[in-house]
Amino acid sequence: MCGGCRNRGRCRLGLGEITIIGDAAHAPVRCAPHFQAGPNVAHGGWTAAMFDDIIGRSLTQRGLRTVTGNLTVDFFNPVPVGEAMIVEVVTESRAGRRWTMQAMLRLERDPSPLARAIGVWVERREGHFERHEAAMRDYRAR
Numbered sequence: 001m002c003g004g005c006r007n008r009g010r011c012r013l014g015l016g017e018i019t020i021i022g023d024a025a026h027a028p029v030r031c032a033p034h035f036q037a038g039p040n041v042a043h044g045g046w047t048a049a050m051f052d053d054i055i056g057r058s059l060t061q062r063g064l065r066t067v068t069g070n071l072t073v074d075f076f077n078p079v080p081v082g083e084a085m086i087v088e089v090v091t092e093s094r095a096g097r098r099w100t101m102q103a104m105l106r107l108e109r110d111p112s113p114l115a116r117a118i119g120v121w122v123e124r125r126e127g128h129f130e131r132h133e134a135a136m137r138d139y140r141a142r
């Protein structure tokens with residue numbers, strides 16, 4: 001679970017446990033009603049956040065310490081609210097610290113993709129968060 005929900009013990013985005021199979025992964029997801037945009041349709045931001053979290057956590061579960069470098073989402077069809085869905089993640093390629101990842105969102109019992117994400121995750125250098133904290137301390141002291 002990411003830092004925003006860890007203390008609550010429940011993912012507010014509605015994302016389930018990730019199963020890793022080699023360099024691929026899958027997870028059950030369900031858009032919570034408070035992310036509704038159009039009638040019974042998920043906000044596109046939910047879909048993007050869901051992909052970001054599932055892909056990032058799948059890499060964390062594989063023992064990689066990464067952050068999202070970029071993320072592109074294609075929205076093929078409206079994403080329903082409250083419906084059981086599956087996300088499937090594949091590793092496209094790796095070059096040095098850069099991992100190119102792709103993921104698809106679909107209904108649990110239908111193979112057609114509702115949305116697709118492609119993006120680059122970058123392995124963090126040692127001290128990544130400490131450098132960020134120090135930069136913010138300097139900024140606030142200005």
Ligand SMILES: CCCCCCCC/C=C\CCCCCCCC(=O)SCCNC(=O)CCNC(=O)[C@H](O)C(C)(C)COP(=O)(O)OP(=O)(O)OC[C@H]1O[C@@H](n2cnc3c(N)ncnc32)[C@H](O)[C@@H]1OP(=O)(O)O
Nearest residue numbers: 001002052053056057060067068069070096098120122125
């Ligand atoms: C929030 C962190 C999550 C970690 C969780 C830890 C606990 C785990 C527990 C629970 C899991 C929860 C999981 C949640 C998942 C959510 C994931 C997120 O939302 S991550 C937050 C949003 N992303 C950022 O904040 C990055 C901000 N950007 C940066 O910090 C830097 O730009 C960084 C680290 C990406 C690169 O900086 P450099 O100084 O380390 O390295 P340089 O030399 O610039 O880049 C290294 C390589 O990466 C490429 N690169 C850099 N930025 C790129 C980009 N935007 N797109 C493509 N490639 C990029 C470069 O071209 C270079 O490639 P070449 O080595 O030369 O081949």
